[in-house]
Amino acid sequence: MQVTVKTFAQxxxxxxxxxxxxNLSDNSTIEAVISQLKMRSxxxxxxxxxxxxxxxxxxxxxxQTVLSDGDELALFPPVTGG
Amino acid sequence: MFALVQVEDFDQGELYARLKQLADExxxxxxxxxxxxTGLVRDFNNAGDIDGIELEHYPGMTEKALMLxxxxxxxxxxxxxxxxxxxxxxxxxxxQIVWVGAAAPHRQAAFDAASYLMxxxxxxxxxxxxxxxxxxxxxxxxxxSDDKAALKWMHKK
Numbered sequence: 247m248q249v250t251v252k253t254f255a256q257x258x259x260x261x262x263x264x265x266x267x268x269n270l271s272d273n274s275t276i277e278a279v280i281s282q283l284k285m286r287s288x289x290x291x292x293x294x295x296x297x298x299x300x301x302x303x304x305x306x307x308x309x310q311t312v313l314s315d316g317d318e319l320a321l322f323p324p325v326t327g328g
Numbered sequence: 329m330f331a332l333v334q335v336e337d338f339d340q341g342e343l344y345a346r347l348k349q350l351a352d353e354x355x356x357x358x359x360x361x362x363x364x365x366t367g368l369v370r371d372f373n374n375a376g377d378i379d380g381i382e383l384e385h386y387p388g389m390t391e392k393a394l395m396l397x398x399x400x401x402x403x404x405x406x407x408x409x410x411x412x413x414x415x416x417x418x419x420x421x422x423x424q425i426v427w428v429g430a431a432a433p434h435r436q437a438a439f440d441a442a443s444y445l446m447x448x449x450x451x452x453x454x455x456x457x458x459x460x461x462x463x464x465x466x467x468x469x470x471x472x473s474d475d476k477a478a479l480k481w482m483h484k485k
Contacts, residue, residue, distance in 0.1 A: 251415060252386070253466060254384060254385075254386055254454065254456060255384050255456035255458075256456075256467050289390075294375065297470075301386070301389060301454070304386070304388055304389035304392055304393075305389075305392075305444060306452060320386060320389070320454075321384070322454060322456070323456065323467075323470070324394075324470035325450065325452070325453060325454055325455055325456060325458070325470070326444055326450070326455065326456050326457045326467075326468045326469070326470055327383070327385075327426070327449055327453050327454075327455025327457070328367060328414075328426055328449050328450040328454075328474075
């Protein structure tokens with residue numbers, strides 16, 4: 247299956263990738279995707295070593311969330327609006 | 329209820345009028361209190377003076393998360409109406425960044441709802457601030473005091 251990965255703020259700046267398609271095994275959890283992305287490059291390992299929030303289809307979700315084909319997964323640092 | 333995300337500055341009077349009109353449409357004569365809050369850009373941070381901030385957001389999710397928050401506040405505090413607006417993009421010192429408003433039968437609910445909206449917005453709406461001075465800029469780190477402010481609402485009934 248395939249999902250779209252989006253990044254924002256520091257996660258976007260460090261990785262240099264803000265929007266791309268990623269092939270995954272069926273029923274992958276977000277935790278598994280993060281482990282996979284950490285091996286993508288040193289930049290990804292650095293970007294994901296601290297506190298990272300995740301959203302699936304534009305809703306905040308936890309690491310145990312199981313992804314489906316076509317999902318939009320976003321990775322970003324803690325928010326600082328207001 | 330309404331939730332807006334925009335680059336342009338906003339007029340507090342227009343937002344107040346919109347909030348009141350929505351409250352009147354829902355329960356005319358029942359609203360005894362309207363509380364609004366406006367956030368501005370300070371001209372300093374922990375390290376010294378700044379020129380302003382650049383706000384990045386997640387188009388699509390930001391609007392949804394802000395609307396969800398307004399709906400949660402409305403339900404939790406039995407509001408007649410609620411609204412929120414957050415600016416994105418480059419915003420200079422002393423400009424307006426954010427506005428929230430709550431209309432309720434009594435003042436305590438309106439004050440609490442406005443406070444809740446701001447505390448929770450800092451936890452759940454995908455917005456990121458970068459402070460800039462000249463051609464240098466730095467991301468703003470999330471604050472532990474903001475976490476505490478949001479946790480307070482999670483423990484209250």
